[in-house]
Amino acid sequence: MKLLIITNESCDLADVLRSCPAETKTLSFDEAIRADICGYDAFCVFGDGGMTLDARLRLKLENEADRGKRIFLESIGSFRSIYSAGPVDTTRSRLIYLAPDSGEGIPGLRTGNLLDDEAGQLITPWFSVPGTTPLLVFKEQIIAHTHTDAAPEEILKNSRPGMFKIGDNILWALFNMRNFNKARFAPRGNWEKLVKYICRFLTGSEPRYMPEPVVRYGTDADLNDPAEWETARKTAVENGIRWLRGFLVDGGCGGIREGMRHNILPDGEQLRINTVRNDCCGEAAGAFYMYGHLTGDKYHIGIAENIRKFMHEVFVIRKDPFYGMMRWSYDAWNVCYPDDAARAVFPALLGALYMDDERFFADICSCLDFLVSVTCRDGLPHARYDIWNLDARKLEEIRESEHGLPSAHYTAYYLAALLLAYKKRGKTEYLETARKGLETIMSLYPETRREQSETQEMCRLIFPLAALYDATGEEMHKEFLYRVTHDLEKHRHPFGGYREWDTGYKASCSRESTGECSLLTENGDPVTDSLYSMNWLPIGFAYAYYATNDRYFRDLWKNVVTFYLRTQMRSSNPLINGAWCRAFDMDLEEAYGCPHDVGWAANCCESGWTVAEILMGMMLMDIFPEKDSSGQ
Numbered sequence: 001m002k003l004l005i006i007t008n009e010s011c012d013l014a015d016v017l018r019s020c021p022a023e024t025k026t027l028s029f030d031e032a033i034r035a036d037i038c039g040y041d042a043f044c045v046f047g048d049g050g051m052t053l054d055a056r057l058r059l060k061l062e063n064e065a066d067r068g069k070r071i072f073l074e075s076i077g078s079f080r081s082i083y084s085a086g087p088v089d090t091t092r093s094r095l096i097y098l099a100p101d102s103g104e105g106i107p108g109l110r111t112g113n114l115l116d117d118e119a120g121q122l123i124t125p126w127f128s129v130p131g132t133t134p135l136l137v138f139k140e141q142i143i144a145h146t147h148t149d150a151a152p153e154e155i156l157k158n159s160r161p162g163m164f165k166i167g168d169n170i171l172w173a174l175f176n177m178r179n180f181n182k183a184r185f186a187p188r189g190n191w192e193k194l195v196k197y198i199c200r201f202l203t204g205s206e207p208r209y210m211p212e213p214v215v216r217y218g219t220d221a222d223l224n225d226p227a228e229w230e231t232a233r234k235t236a237v238e239n240g241i242r243w244l245r246g247f248l249v250d251g252g253c254g255g256i257r258e259g260m261r262h263n264i265l266p267d268g269e270q271l272r273i274n275t276v277r278n279d280c281c282g283e284a285a286g287a288f289y290m291y292g293h294l295t296g297d298k299y300h301i302g303i304a305e306n307i308r309k310f311m312h313e314v315f316v317i318r319k320d321p322f323y324g325m326m327r328w329s330y331d332a333w334n335v336c337y338p339d340d341a342a343r344a345v346f347p348a349l350l351g352a353l354y355m356d357d358e359r360f361f362a363d364i365c366s367c368l369d370f371l372v373s374v375t376c377r378d379g380l381p382h383a384r385y386d387i388w389n390l391d392a393r394k395l396e397e398i399r400e401s402e403h404g405l406p407s408a409h410y411t412a413y414y415l416a417a418l419l420l421a422y423k424k425r426g427k428t429e430y431l432e433t434a435r436k437g438l439e440t441i442m443s444l445y446p447e448t449r450r451e452q453s454e455t456q457e458m459c460r461l462i463f464p465l466a467a468l469y470d471a472t473g474e475e476m477h478k479e480f481l482y483r484v485t486h487d488l489e490k491h492r493h494p495f496g497g498y499r500e501w502d503t504g505y506k507a508s509c510s511r512e513s514t515g516e517c518s519l520l521t522e523n524g525d526p527v528t529d530s531l532y533s534m535n536w537l538p539i540g541f542a543y544a545y546y547a548t549n550d551r552y553f554r555d556l557w558k559n560v561v562t563f564y565l566r567t568q569m570r571s572s573n574p575l576i577n578g579a580w581c582r583a584f585d586m587d588l589e590e591a592y593g594c595p596h597d598v599g600w601a602a603n604c605c606e607s608g609w610t611v612a613e614i615l616m617g618m619m620l621m622d623i624f625p626e627k628d629s630s631g632q
Contacts, residue, residue, distance in 0.1 A: 001203055002039060006032045006057075007046040011178035012211050013074075013195060017044060019209035020199050033057045042070040042202040046178050049087045050077035050123035065170055070202055073172045075123060080166060082125050090120040090175060091263055092513075092596050093138040095162050096148060096155050097190075100133050103168070108193040112148045112155070115190050116595055118183050118603070119263035119271075122175045124160050136162035136194075138175075141513035145525040145594065146187060146585075171201055181211040182268030184603065186592040187585070188213065214268065215576060217589065218566040229558075232565050233618055239568065239578030240615045241291050241300065244284055246574055247272075247607050252288075252306030255281040255314075259611070260575060262582070262601035270575060270603065277329040279340040280608030281311045286347020287612040290619045293355050305359070308348060312363045315344075321392045324370030325385070334387035338371050342414035343608070347616060349420035354623045361424065368421055371414060372433055373399065379436025380404025380411050404437070406444050408460035409451035409532070411437060416464035419471045431471055438468050442480050446487065450507035452518045452532040453500045458488040459533040462540030470547035481544060485556070495586035496563040497528040498537075512596070519583050519593040519602065527593045530567075531582040531600055534560065535610050538617020546624045557621060564614050579605040580614055 001022040005014050008028050018024045022042075027035055033056050037043070043061060047053075053061070053076060062080065065071050077084045095115040099105040115136065122138060137159035142148055148155070163173045177185070177194075185191045192210060199207045221232040247257040258273035258280050265271070285307035292300035315327040326341040327333055345364045351357040352364075374395060375381045381404045405411060415434040422430035441448055441461070448457050465481040491499045500520040502510045509518040519529050528534050541557035544550075567584050569591075571577045583593025583602035593602035605611065 001041055001205075003042045003044065003203055004032075004037055004040040005044045005046070007044075007178075008048075009046075011046060012181040013178045013198070014044070014046065015211060016195055016207045016209055017199060017202065019207045020203040020205045021208070022203040022205065029054065029057065032060075037061075037064065040064075040069070042072075044072045044074075044202060045076055046074050047076040048176070049121055050075060050084055052077050053079070068169055070169045071171070072198055072202055073170070074178055075121070075174065075176050076172070077123055079172065080129075080170070082129050082172075084123040084125045084174065087121040087123050090117055090122045090138060091601075093122070093140045093160075094142045094595065095136045095175075096139055096142070096159070097136055098134050098152055098155060100135070100165075103133070106135065106193055106197045109190060110147075111152060112150065113190055114142065114144060114146055114148065115194070116186050116592070117175055117177065117266075118185060118595075119265050120175050120177075120183075121266055122160065122162070124174065131166065132161075133165040134161060135164055136173075138162045141596070143511050143513055143521050143594070145521045145527065146588075146592075171198065176266035179266060179268055182214055183264050183266055184213075184215060184268070184591070186590060186602075187588050188590055189588070214571055214573065215591070216570045217584075217591075218568060218570075221565075223562055223565060229562070229565075233561060236565055236568050236578075237291065237615055237618050240611055241287065241578075243574070243576075243578035244287060244607055244611060244615075245303075247284075248303065249276060252285070252303040253310055255307055255310050256284045256607050259607045260579070260603075260605040261599070262595070262597070262604040264603060272575075273599075273604075275329055275331055277340070277608065278311060278315050278326050278344040280606065280612070281307050281315075282344030282347055283608035283612035283616070285311070286350065287615040287619075289347065289351055289355070289357070290616055290623060293351075294619060294622055308360050311344060312360060316363065316367060321395060322370065322387060322390070324366040324368075325387075326367050326370075336385045337383070337410075338374070338381040338385075338414045339410050339412065341367060341371065342417040346413060346417040346420060349417060349424065350616075350620070350623070352424050353420060354625065365421060365425065365427075368418060368430065372418070372429060375399070375433055375437070376401045376404035378403050378406075378440045379415070379433050379438070380406060380440055381414060383407070383410045405449055406441050407449035407451060408441060408457045408464075410449075411441070412460040412464045416467045419464065419467035422471055423467075434464070434468065435472070438464055438477075438480070445484070446503070447506075450502065450510070452509050452529065453502040453507050453520050455488070455491055455498055455501045456507070456529065456533040458484050459498070459536045459540065462488075463536060463543050466540065466544035466547040470543070478548065481548070485544070485553075493526055493528075493586045495526075495589070496559055496566065497584065497586050498534055499586075500525060500527055500529050500533065514596070515598055516600070517594065517597040521594050526585055526587040528563075528584045528586060529582060529593075530580050530584065530610050530614070531604065531606060534563070535580075535613045538564065538614055539620055540617075542617055542620040542624070545621070554621075557617075561618055564618070576605065579611050581605050582610065
């Protein structure tokens with residue numbers, strides 16, 4: 001068996017093919033044009049973006065196909081009677097497998113299985129040609145996790161061909177799949193089945209090799225051993241801090257970039273998000289400061305101070321009537337999201353309370369005073385404020401209006417920040433505003449205004465409810481905390497994380513496929529969300545333990561930290577090594593989730609929101625002063 005691979009560059013699939021028990025030769029396209037290829041039994045041709053073959057090589061390959069020899073084409077724009085339009089992005093499309101009515105299918109796959117090629121490139125034939133057998137088709141807006149139950153005819157409707165056979169000897173992929181490993185195609189198991197099928201199609205044999213994943217998850221430590229668990233926690237924090245440093249702007253003097261986009265290109269490059277936002281800045285500064293405080297490392301404390309100085313000098317408005325308003329980002333310059341602004345400052349409030357650092361406390365209070373001034377009578381703000389739509393009269397109308405937005409997604413950390421500031425400063429207005437806001441939300445719970453999911457609302461509420469009980473000591477507030485926690489526990493997966501869940505699918509982004517989208521496609525999906533849900537729990541459970549002195553919350557904190565020890569990414573690529581991404585499938589034990597979100601889908605890694613929040617939660621238990629058995 002002699003296989004000829006024609007390609008201008010090395011790739012994952014070529015490496016796998018070379019491991020098959022066949023005599024394999026690799027030629028560039030220029031070399032193949034000049035070579036005598038008649039002595040080969042099968043051919044694998046890797047094009048690029050719809051490459052058009054040189055006519056001399058095309059004639060040779062079509063002659064070999066006429067002789068019944070097997071040919072696999074990848075991203076070749078024209079062959080036989082089929083020719084295609086130029087490449088388009090596949091980021092928000094998904095491949096669906098279709099088992100053929102007769103003949104060999106792909107072992108281990110069944111009709112409706114989903115395969116995601118991340119931010120791929122697809123060429124589309126100008127017209128369909130009779131006699132082709134579809135194996136994979138691209139379709140947009142598939143609301144499913146790993147499998148769709150749609151009938152074959154429904155799958156084919158309005159789809160675009162991804163891979164098909166012509167007769168028995170031509171297999172043609174219209175998308176780039178050669179670097180399936182580098183580009184982190186998912187679910188990995190489904191792609192390996194497809195790759196093995198291609199190997200058998202060309203050589204009749206199984207490959208002896210599969211590339212090691214470019215990303216591994218977790219630690220090799222025995223997390224059941226207390227000493228190893230502590231070492232793993234320390235290592236995870238160090239790796240996360242190292243990852244954060246890679247996104248600093250001028251050592252923190254220009255803030256920190258948002259992180260990594262979900263888009264992974266066909267060659268494996270993952271795009272960055274270079275935006276500088278207030279929340280990412282404040283949260284990252286909190287992680288750097290905690291790390292420096294615990295280790296005695298003044299370098300990281302200096303980074304935190306650089307970021308905070310930048311944040312208060314650049315983002316905070318110092319003129320009436322918007323004095324204290326914190327701008328959201330470089331892009332949305334005259335916009336304020338109350339909860340994002342609060343997450344920018346609450347880490348420094350933890351510093352003022354528990355790390356003897358009050359340097360920015362007065363600035364923080366001016367930010368909170370502005371937010372209180374745009375809070376409605378029920379203790380809740382609106383989702384966002386735009387300067388172009390505000391003046392002194394409008395601000396007064398907001399203050400006098402009855403109802404804000406009863407959503408933990410938009411208000412929880414604002415209310416928590418007020419409670420932390422009250423604990424430090426004793427300003428009654430902060431306490432009463434937060435009390436009203438959280439009591440309003442809990443009067444509606446669980447029917448709050450959900451954004452991503454019901455799980456998100458529960459995760460978001462743990463920290464502010466713990467802070468409320470810590471501030472008041474009232475039994476009703478303690479009951480709020482335990483009620484939400486017990487409800488959340490119903491959705492814990494055996495792997496240790498909390499499933500996304502949305503009773504009645506009432507969340508704004510639930511089961512959506514355009515704009516911002518939840519990872520949830522159906523209640524019961526084994527997927528976690530570390531951008532909007534679980535990422536809040538390390539801090540939340542740590543603070544709940546501090547507020548209640550109940551070992552129950554310490555155990556929950558340890559469980560969620562263990563989850564993150566098991567899911568932190570390990571890679572030779574410093575842009576992802578030490579980070580956590582948004583989605584993790586607890587059955588597959590890999591990053592995977594519905595890819596439809598416009599900017600923050602499964603593989604995105606946020607400096608704030610995700611990584612810094614998890615790191616602070618991992619360290620926070622070491623920050624709190626010890627309490628005696630009475631809780632004092």
